[in-house]
Amino acid sequence: MTKRILQFLPISGIALFLLILPSGCQRPDPRPNIIFIMTDDHGYQAISAYGSMINRTPNIDRLAAGGMRFERSFCTNSICAPSRAVLLTGQYSHRNGQINNAVVFDSTQQTFPKLLQQAGYQTALVGKWHLKSQPTGFDYWNILPGQGRYYNPDFIEMGERKRLEGYATDLTTDLALAWLERRERDKPFCLLLHHKAPHRNWMPGPEQLNLFADEEIPLPETYFDYYAGRLAAQAQEMRIDRHTFLSYDLKLPWQMNTNADSLQRDSTFAQSEFNRMTPEQKAAWDAVYQPRNEAFQQAGYRGADLAKAKYQRYIKDYLRCVASVDDNIGRVLDYLERSGLSENTIVVYTSDQGFYLGEHGWFDKRFMYEQSLRLPLIVRYPREIRAEVNERDMVLNLDFAPTFLDFAGVAIPEEMQGRSLRPLLAGNTPADWRQSIYYHYYEYPSWHMVKKHYGVRSDRYKLIHFYDDIDTWELFDLQNDPDELRNLYDDPQYADVIAELKAELARLRAQYGDDEP
Ligand code: SGN
Numbered sequence: 001m002t003k004r005i006l007q008f009l010p011i012s013g014i015a016l017f018l019l020i021l022p023s024g025c026q027r028p029d030p031r032p033n034i035i036f037i038m039t040d041d042h043g044y045q046a047i048s049a050y051g052s053m054i055n056r057t058p059n060i061d062r063l064a065a066g067g068m069r070f071e072r073s074f075c076t077n078s079i080c081a082p083s084r085a086v087l088l089t090g091q092y093s094h095r096n097g098q099i100n101n102a103v104v105f106d107s108t109q110q111t112f113p114k115l116l117q118q119a120g121y122q123t124a125l126v127g128k129w130h131l132k133s134q135p136t137g138f139d140y141w142n143i144l145p146g147q148g149r150y151y152n153p154d155f156i157e158m159g160e161r162k163r164l165e166g167y168a169t170d171l172t173t174d175l176a177l178a179w180l181e182r183r184e185r186d187k188p189f190c191l192l193l194h195h196k197a198p199h200r201n202w203m204p205g206p207e208q209l210n211l212f213a214d215e216e217i218p219l220p221e222t223y224f225d226y227y228a229g230r231l232a233a234q235a236q237e238m239r240i241d242r243h244t245f246l247s248y249d250l251k252l253p254w255q256m257n258t259n260a261d262s263l264q265r266d267s268t269f270a271q272s273e274f275n276r277m278t279p280e281q282k283a284a285w286d287a288v289y290q291p292r293n294e295a296f297q298q299a300g301y302r303g304a305d306l307a308k309a310k311y312q313r314y315i316k317d318y319l320r321c322v323a324s325v326d327d328n329i330g331r332v333l334d335y336l337e338r339s340g341l342s343e344n345t346i347v348v349y350t351s352d353q354g355f356y357l358g359e360h361g362w363f364d365k366r367f368m369y370e371q372s373l374r375l376p377l378i379v380r381y382p383r384e385i386r387a388e389v390n391e392r393d394m395v396l397n398l399d400f401a402p403t404f405l406d407f408a409g410v411a412i413p414e415e416m417q418g419r420s421l422r423p424l425l426a427g428n429t430p431a432d433w434r435q436s437i438y439y440h441y442y443e444y445p446s447w448h449m450v451k452k453h454y455g456v457r458s459d460r461y462k463l464i465h466f467y468d469d470i471d472t473w474e475l476f477d478l479q480n481d482p483d484e485l486r487n488l489y490d491d492p493q494y495a496d497v498i499a500e501l502k503a504e505l506a507r508l509r510a511q512y513g514d515d516e517p
């Protein structure tokens, strides 16, 4: 009888029907659980499943081995709070209002966690939030205020602020696992597990302090870039050699900073981080950094050698933070296995945006160039998702919300501008899947001084328009110039390509309703 009724119900109807079954004839809920793991600023270049030349990430690789790994996954606005708002709303920044890190997220908007909650999911958010307004749509939330701290961070648990002793990446995982343990077992769940790491100021955890100690990490080929033909790139302030703080970022004693412009901020920032440590944590820290710092000072680096030495300081701490993320992902995967949840849980690994690991001489993100535009994206769900690499399809963080709703059997609201990845994950790309992506970045003037820009990326080309206090265009041929060093915009040979891309850009802007500027 039940079987016959089910045949006539659509998927979401089935879910509803099962929910309203009187207790006693309850069946296990067929809808998948969701664990969405997102780090802050983790570039794909630092994941071995993505071919990293500089580190190993065995646990992220383990997830990738059992799921689909996307080569062409991108964000729509490469900065933190905007990316998080896109994730929740499935809408571009100009629609959800979170155009930069400064504005406060309007949390009355429709979001996928709210819709899942209404459909009977238990929802939770743990870790970095960064949207200023209080989280909505979660049965449980416990967030790091603002950017969060690495050592002994404060957390705000459902409105109540407490300082926890330990390292942020470990603590965030502890809180997530504790919630999974005490959740109501008869409902499916959706957990957003959002790490602070490996965001600036890249403070390694106690267990990773000694990693890479005697290694030399290879320097990216484009580390010494003079930005010929790229005016906006000439104006940025995100060079490892010039714009990192000696103490806060590179962990040298603040007294070594002789730069009058940065000394004050550097020493204040550094001391506010280091002063949070317990005496034991500080002793373990000093035991490794003091000898390193003495050696650095004795070397007396100058010019290009100093720039290279700074890269080593930067990248090693960054990779140490990533190593802790990877260990902690291992803990989550182990937990799922132990609890029999691996088969019916969708596990996602991604980052809020990409990041420069020395390419063009940079740290940070923001630009529409590949390293910050692209996101690592791995999705595992053994019941439905193929274990393979998707090298062709262009996907966006805009697609996450519709994807989760689709898997949960919840109707995708009209206002959501992304598309469900569910068919792609099953290995079937719809014939009308997007052939280009649209991007728009707004936070200027601000940290790192990356000018406002929007653009289009197709399979082969990228066209960018920088605007506001500048009016310049850039065209890159990603096939012949994957490092994006040669701006072809003024080359007459590309006139047709430019005309086509401009038409595509206009089409995308109309489709998504973006008429700024
Ligand atoms: C902080 C960092 C910046 C970084 C922004 C945005 N400075 O302001 O380097 O670009 O966050 O990052 S810091 O001295 O405070 O660390 S984002 O990922 O949150 O968008």
Ligand code: CA
Binding pocket: 040, 041, 079, 080, 199, 352, 353
């Ligand atoms: Ca970020």
